[in-house]
Amino acid sequence: MRVLVTGARGMLGRDLCDILSGGHEVTGVDIEQGDITDAEVARRLMADARPQTVVHCAAYTDVDRSESEPDDAFRVNADGAGNVAAACRDAGCAIVYISTDYVFDGRAERPYKENDAPAPLGVYGASKLAGERLVREATPRHFVVRTSWLFGAGGRNFVDTIIGLAQDRETLEVVNDQVGSPTFTRHLSRGLARVIESDKFGTYHASNAGSCSWFDFAREILRAWGDSRTRVVPVDSARLGRPAKRPALSVLDTTLFRSTFGFPMPHWKDALAEYLELKRRSAH
Numbered sequence: 001m002r003v004l005v006t007g008a009r010g011m012l013g014r015d016l017c018d019i020l021s022g023g024h025e026v027t028g029v030d031i032e033q034g035d036i037t038d039a040e041v042a043r044r045l046m047a048d049a050r051p052q053t054v055v056h057c058a059a060y061t062d063v064d065r066s067e068s069e070p071d072d073a074f075r076v077n078a079d080g081a082g083n084v085a086a087a088c089r090d091a092g093c094a095i096v097y098i099s100t101d102y103v104f105d106g107r108a109e110r111p112y113k114e115n116d117a118p119a120p121l122g123v124y125g126a127s128k129l130a131g132e133r134l135v136r137e138a139t140p141r142h143f144v145v146r147t148s149w150l151f152g153a154g155g156r157n158f159v160d161t162i163i164g165l166a167q168d169r170e171t172l173e174v175v176n177d178q179v180g181s182p183t184f185t186r187h188l189s190r191g192l193a194r195v196i197e198s199d200k201f202g203t204y205h206a207s208n209a210g211s212c213s214w215f216d217f218a219r220e221i222l223r224a225w226g227d228s229r230t231r232v233v234p235v236d237s238a239r240l241g242r243p244a245k246r247p248a249l250s251v252l253d254t255t256l257f258r259s260t261f262g263f264p265m266p267h268w269k270d271a272l273a274e275y276l277e278l279k280r281r282s283a284h
Helices: 011-020 039-049 063-068 070-091 123-138 158-166 185-196 214-225 255-261 268-282
Strands: 002-006 025-029 053-056 094-100 142-147 171-175 202-205 231-235
Touching: 002 011, 002 039, 011 025, 011 185, 025 039, 039 070, 053 070, 053 185, 063 070, 063 123, 070 094, 070 123, 094 123, 094 185, 123 142, 142 185, 158 171, 158 214, 158 268, 171 214, 185 255, 185 268, 202 255, 214 231, 214 268
Parallel strands: 002 025, 002 053, 053 094, 094 142, 142 202, 171 231
Antiparallel strands: none
């Protein structure tokens, strides 16, 4: 199958291109090849690659900066997604749109299902939700895949940040009032490989199994990395004063994804161990 991956230089895009290239003809594009906020550029990218499926990873992902740059966030995450989806419709190919747990407000007392009502708390979540709607309106041949708390090689991520900070600090303050499911980009990529080979269009939740707070995640990162010197201290979100409000609970119910595509994602602790092993190997 011919697959076009947008945002190919990003954390998910890199792993996706690598994993899909084992069985598909993959073309990866990023901003250097064309700005998808321009509808004509999106059509040109489609004409050049002639894909049968597009996995749309390109996004404005800075959650806090989105609050001060809402026009930029919506131009990329909403308008850009709509342009790519419309180009897919015109080219007769399917689209996989990568969305986020931040479309929810976090007030639920259980993991979020696909049909739960979105209610984003900030600009980033609102822009991704707008992208979802434009994709659905543009073409029936769509997959909307919401995921959460991504980490992987080739991009800024929480795991690398914690390990880096721990080198210079005796204590780290990490929020304990936000709970989600850390997700390894290589595992998500393997799941998306199942998605593109099907025609079971719709909205799905995909993340590594299990859940934790950012505080729990940070402690496990340092334990698994072998750093016993740094103490992780739990704090509430208000203490950090971040510009964007985050959902308190953004765990996604992945039952539908598992049953539809036959791909149960490993537990987040196993995903973290696999990532850290790759990190160790790459350092030598």
